[in-house]
Amino acid sequence: MRATLRWAHSDLRSHRGEALFLVLVSGGIVASLLLATALFGYATNPWQRVFTQAHGAHVWIHSGRSSDASKLARLDGVESVAGPYPTESVTVTSRGTRASVELRGTLRPPSVGRPLLTAGHWLDPSDPAGVVLESRLARALLAEPGDTLIIPGTARSLTVVGIADSAEPRYSPGEQPGLVWALPSALRSADGQVTGLRLTDPEDTDYAVQRAVTVLGAGAISEVSTWQQARAEAQGENRLLGQVLGLFGLGALVAAGCAVHGAIGTRVRGHLRDISVLKAIGFTPGQVVRVFLLQHVAYALLGAALAAALTQGLGGRIPGRLGDAVGVWQGLPGHTVALLAVPVAAVLFIAATTGLAAWRAGRVPPVPVPRPAASAGGRLTGVARAALGLRLPPALVLGWRQAFTRRARSLATVVRLALPLLLIVVAMSAWTTIDRFHSRPADIGLAAALTVRPDAGLDDTATRALLAGNPRIAAAYPGVEVAALVPGQTATIALRGLGTRQDPYPYALAEGRRAHGPDEAVAGQGLLDLLDVRVGDWVRMTVGDQPQILHIVGRSIEPENAGRVISTSLDTLRENDPRLHPTLYQLRLRPGADPHQVADELSRAAHGHLDVHPVANPADGLSPLRGVVLALIAVLALIGITELLTAIGGTVREGERDLLALKAIGLSPRQITGITVTAMVCTALAAVCVATALGIPLAHWLIDAQGRSSGIGAGLAQEPSPVLLVPFGAVAVLGAGALAALPASRAARRRLADTLSAVA
Known part of the structure; x- marks a missing residue:
């Protein structure tokens, strides 16, 4: 021992x-x-x-007021039921922030889907205007117990008495309304009801x-939400x-x-x-x-x-x-x-x-x-002799020969060094893709910077005039978004009509073409996967009691609603239902315009009749990924340095047997050092080329696979620019040469007696 x-x-x-x-x-x-x-x-x-x-x-099922939701309790597989609760869709403001919410009338905490209070207390019949906010909505409104919520356009106000966590889909501006529990008496004009079903088998x-x-x-x-959707969103x-x-x-x-x-x-x-x-x-x-x-x-x-x-x-x-x-x-x-x-x-x-x-x-x-008298590399190849005949520097020719003479060993060294470099290329691709989300949002389906929703106090003509009067707005696309039941009636999707045939919305397409003709639409990857359809298929869905049949002519990059969105023009939807009118506008701003500044200007000009909020960019939640990528690159660089040190040590040790011969033919210690440095530079250059050639396709595959699994779809990946790849390769190659210089110089200046003992 x-x-x-x-x-x-x-x-x-x-x-x-x-x-x-x-x-x-x-x-x-x-x-x-x-x-x-x-x-x-x-x-x-x-x-x-x-x-x-x-x-x-x-399962949470939103239905009309006249439907008999009590029948749901008698369905096979239903263990218990929450509700039905009356609901009212309103807009509330707090501290200058607006949010679309669903008021849910209930007297006491339900046994199914029970809100978990984190602050304040539950509803009290002695305070008819008191409400309990879902925690994410409360954070968006900067609301705390004791604050007052105003319903614009009315004389109504609500008092926050509590904040609670909920396992239902959480508030998302422009996508999912916030949840507010209130006493039934606080609902002035209930427009629907919601029922929760707890199943004996969640997989059913x-x-x-x-x-x-x-x-x-x-x-x-009108809408169905499931526990799988809520979990994925959370x-x-x-x-x-x-x-x-x-x-x-x-x-x-x-x-x-x-x-x-x-x-x-x-x-x-x-x-x-x-x-x-x-x-x-x-x-x-x-x-x-x-x-x-x-x-x-x-x-x-x-x-x-x-x-x-x-x-x-x-x-x-x-x-x-x-x-x-x-x-x-x-x-x-x-x-x-x-x-x-x-x-x-x-x-x-x-x-x-x-x-x-x-x-x-x-x-x-x-x-x-005993070690063989001759170098394991054998004699000089014809190419090496020809290069020496052309009076190329001996260090360059002999260094290249030393790097690639032993093919199996050289290949193993290149592969081991290329592996961490390949992962660094993938990490740089992830970084570049995130930058693309920020710098070119239109390429990933975010052509609009703001979403505007007028309330009942502002008609369509007045809204268009207000938007046209702002010089920072490049285009305003009227639209409507409704929930639709998919074929088989197992889930709801978002059916969106944006823009007109004369002024179509600029969707970012990854496959197919734009929707121009009647009944044509583009769909997100999440919808294609949900319905098991492809571009070119026809799909049938139901909006209320109205069927809608659309021809999918393209796949759009759709970052909202997990890609479960089918989009067409507003004209197409109005042909099927002439009663439809724009309920929102997607605004594309001029270059350099600040979305928050434009939103403030529109809100002031509309005197509170417009709900304006920036379009959410998925990259906003990925900002921690930048630090993660940098840390991973540092770890991978350490692995690469370790492999380089190993390769340098092996190359120097293998070169000891040739040292006497190199000195005998008249090479100086500097030239002998150059042989080892050149060998390592050639090895590192080969590893960089392999890592770049394999890393970029691998990064595309991994990023697109993640895009498909999230519903956004393939087509997000962005390879690193030459501005990143060239310095990366240069640092790897020059770093290999710099690390090899000192040990190679020491070996080249060894005494002849030491060299003889090393090769004996």
Whole structure:
């Protein structure tokens, strides 16, 4: 054991930098995997906790006032029912912020879908104007218990008495109205009712919706929301961040394992004589393997322990969503198990790759095998001799030959170095795609910057005149958006009519063509997947009791409503229902116009009769991804540096046998140093080319796969520009040369006696 420890200590002193990098790499990988685990728990658990504690409904059905919703309680598979509750759609304002809300009349907290109070108290019959706000709506309105909500255009006001969490779909400006619980007497003109169904089998949601539509009639149902939709919406960008961290963490773990495997293999080749001596003095093959295995497992354990300790102690202090995720995750039941399992799994993987490489050390014979007199590379190739004949610098020609003479070994080095570089290219593609969301929102389906909804006090003519009078508005597209039942009547989708045939809305198309003729429409990926249709198919849907048949001629990039949107012109919808009038306007602003400033101007000019809010950009919730990408690039760079150090050490050691011959033919120490530097530059250049050639298609595939799974659809990926790729390649190549310069220079200036002993 003492001899083993002395050998490990000696090796550590000889490779301090490599050991430090391995510890840092292991720590970075484990930290990224732990943060990914925290984000997954943060994305799923809060909603699940609220759903469980609230005894949430699996289906919420909005229907007309005249429908007999009490029949739903008698459906097969329905365990319990919430409601029916009368509802009224209104707009409220608080502290200058407007929001569309649904007032839900109820006397006492329901047993199904029960709101979980986080502040204030429940409704009190002695305060008929008191209301309880859903927590996300309260944050959007900056409202607290005691605040007053104004209903514009009326003399009505509501007093906030409580704030509660709910497992129902949360408030989203322009997409989902906020939920407000009120006493039935607070509803002046109820325009519908809502019923919640809790099922005995949550997976029978589609069947339950079909039965509900059959019982009430398709014309009676205006909207259906399910627990799966609410869960997916609640998880949001947190799950995406977790997926990105987990994907890159696993990729970095594989890259680190390959780097460790290469480092041990190179070290075994460089210490064949020492290993033979160890065996000659009594070391068994198992003991030799354990020397390398325990040494690198110790590095991995140290890095993993540091990562786990830092994540546990300081993870909650990370600013933004990552810190919140770690704080919530630390309070979950499976936190301790994950905190132990993730580092242990990473260390076991590194141990497996280490053992595979160290096994070669155990096979070294106890009697040293004499090294061949000739270089393993053989003679100069015809190309190399021709290059020397053209008076190219010998360092350049011999360096290129040294890099690629041993094809199997050179290929393995290039592959190991290319793997972290490939992941960096993928990370840069993710960064560039996020920048595209911000800089060119029209390319990802966000041509409009503002959405305007007039209230009853402003007719269509006055609204158009008001919008036309603002010089910062480039175009205003009238439209209407309604909920429609899909074929099979298992879910609702958004049917949108925007623009006219003379002035069509500029949808961002990823497939097909624009909708020009009658009954033509474009659809999001989420809708195509939901209905299992493709571009070119006809689809039938129901709006109230009105059927609507549309021909899908294109696939649009649709970031709203999980892509479950079908869009046509307002003219097409009005041909089927002449009573339809614009209920909203999508505004495209002139370059340089500030959306918030334009929104303030319109609100003041309309004297509070316009609900104006910016169009939500999905990239706004992905801002933490930038910091994640930078941290991952740093970890991958450490892995690349570790692999470079290994390759440099192997190249210098292999070049020792040629040192005497190179000096004999008259090469100076500077030229000999240039050979090693050139070899490493050529290796790094080959790895950069491989990483770029494979990384860009891989990034496109991964980003498009994520887009399809989220319903937005493929076509989002943006490859890094040459402005990023060229410096990236230059830094990798020049960095390889700079790292190789010092050890190569030391080797070139070794004494002849030392060189003779090295090749003996």
